[in-house]
Amino acid sequence: MARRGAVGIGTLIVFIAMVLVAAVAAAVLINTSGYLQQKSQATGRQTTQEVASGIQVERVVGKANGSLEYIQQLAIYVTPNAGSAGIDLSNTKLVLSNGTVEAVLMYNTSKQAFTKGPVSDIFSTSHEAWQVATNQTEFGIIVVQDADNSLSAQYPTxxxxxLVILTVWVGTDTKGGVFGYGIPPGKKITGEVVPEFGAPGVIEFTTPSTYTEQVMELQ
Known part of the structure; x- marks a missing residue:
């Protein structure tokens, strides 16, 4: 009888041990599944943000110098993609290449080359957006449309x-720009407006073979 009781106690101990092991395993599985669920949700949100967000280049307009020898200023119209989250223009890069030189430009919040529209002449050098000291590495901002006042000189979101215009000095007689003395006729220009996250806006155009007017639409 004592032997049977000992066997029964041993079986009970083994059963309790199995229950404890199963409980620990279940707790680990529950914690792991909860972590993976939260991780997948966060990844899904980030992926959605990356796919939906981005910048679209609406058009590119250039202004030639007085003698129509080269383009000295570029106005790049940009807007967010449909469904995009807010885009911080102070963390956005503007990349431009003429096949020989590639430049990366940023917005400098300390200099605040920023103009709130409407403006009668976007190429007027009296606007703060064109008053950038380091023309080879910086762009300015002209605000065309901003219903919610999200764009400011310090925090351009x-x-x-x-709808905003990114202003770029590409070159003048008196001070250098991105491409020295500007863009001559028949020159191919490529580039991107690259936000902190999301799809970049594409810039690609070839300047006319001759410049017959001072202000011209390029893209």
Whole structure:
């Protein structure tokens, strides 16, 4: 009888041990599944943000010098993609290449080359957006449309419905720009407007074979 009781106690101990092991395993599985669920949700949000967000280049307009020898200023119209989250233009890069030189430009919040529209002449050098000291590495901002006032000189955040112009000195007689003395006729220019996250806006155009007017649409 004592032997049977000992066997029963041993079986009970083994059963309790199995229950404890199963409980620990279940707790680990529950914790792991909860972590993986939260991780997958976070990854899904980040992926959605990356896919939906981005910048679209609406058009590119250039202004030639007085004698129509080269383009000295570029105005790049940009807006966020449909469904995009807010885009911080102070963390956005503007890349331009003429096949020989590739430049990367940023917005300098300390200099605040920023103009709130509307403006009658976007190429007027009286605007703060064109008053950039280091022309080879910086762009300015002219605000064309901003219903929610999300764009400021210190915090230029591009939201849905906003439209801004990125101003770029590409070269003048008196001071150098991105491409020295500007863009001559028949020159191919490529580039991107690259936000902190999301799809970049594409810039690609070839200047006319001759410049017959001072202000011209390039893209």
């Amino acid at each position: 591009l939201n849905q419905g906003d």
